[in-house]
Amino acid sequence: MNKPNPLAKMILTCLAVLSSFTVADEYQDPDPFQDLNRKAHSFNLKLDDYVARPVAKLYSNTVPEPFKKGIGNLFSNLDELTNILNDLLQAKFSQAANDTGRFLINSTIGVGGLLDVAQRAGLPKSEGEDFGQTLGAWGVSEGPYLMLPLIGPSTLRDAPSKFIDSFANPVSYLDDVSDRNGLRVVSLVSTRAELLGLDDVISGDSYLFVRDVYLQRREYLVNDGAIQDDFGDLDDYDY
Numbered sequence: 001m002n003k004p005n006p007l008a009k010m011i012l013t014c015l016a017v018l019s020s021f022t023v024a025d026e027y028q029d030p031d032p033f034q035d036l037n038r039k040a041h042s043f044n045l046k047l048d049d050y051v052a053r054p055v056a057k058l059y060s061n062t063v064p065e066p067f068k069k070g071i072g073n074l075f076s077n078l079d080e081l082t083n084i085l086n087d088l089l090q091a092k093f094s095q096a097a098n099d100t101g102r103f104l105i106n107s108t109i110g111v112g113g114l115l116d117v118a119q120r121a122g123l124p125k126s127e128g129e130d131f132g133q134t135l136g137a138w139g140v141s142e143g144p145y146l147m148l149p150l151i152g153p154s155t156l157r158d159a160p161s162k163f164i165d166s167f168a169n170p171v172s173y174l175d176d177v178s179d180r181n182g183l184r185v186v187s188l189v190s191t192r193a194e195l196l197g198l199d200d201v202i203s204g205d206s207y208l209f210v211r212d213v214y215l216q217r218r219e220y221l222v223n224d225g226a227i228q229d230d231f232g233d234l235d236d237y238d239y
Helices: 006-023 034-062 065-089 092-109 131-137 158-170 177-195 208-220
Strands: 145-148 152-155
Touching: 006 152, 034 131, 034 145, 034 208, 065 092, 065 131, 065 158, 065 177, 131 158, 131 208, 145 208, 152 158
Parallel strands: none
Antiparallel strands: 145 152
8 A cells, every 4th residue: 555645744734724624713712712721821830840951951951062052053053944834925026035044054165054154154044934823924814823732832723733844843754753853852952042141021811821822923924023012911911
């Protein structure tokens, strides 16, 4: 029996995602699954307290700064492929040219992406694009908010889009499972280490804080910075 090729799987997934949003548009409440979401949030917090944060702190305290910077640059460079794909899907051709130039320069002169030579060459890093943003640009509603175990905050639109974006990441095509998973772990640890400075920013009801920041950030990205600031209502937060 022939296995479906990646392109066929991608198309089928896209169709499933798009069809699901006819239901998502019916939701007026952005967080109708709050009870379940809070449980997932609590689980993620415990996982972060006992695993992710301690490992990130150990990484941050023991790995020399140049190596940490290089590792961050490496994974950021791989993300440019996802950016390029979604740039093109959104007809952002100028940004696609910028991101393509960044990838080519950093992958060669930048020693596989360890050095961000493109930044010095006048090609700045963009905010980044993903398939969730592409669907948003196409007019697809974000649907209800979802807090996913292990993964974190998302929406009905964004959650399956992560699977689509994985097709643009070269790490997904490594044959050796241990190498593939190892690189993903390093990427997660590097990302969590970069966020250590934000831990003290969260106050009050952490669930509401994370939810509202995530939703406004996604709106900002989908609309390329053109959003209405409705984040000033802090009545929901119990200080």
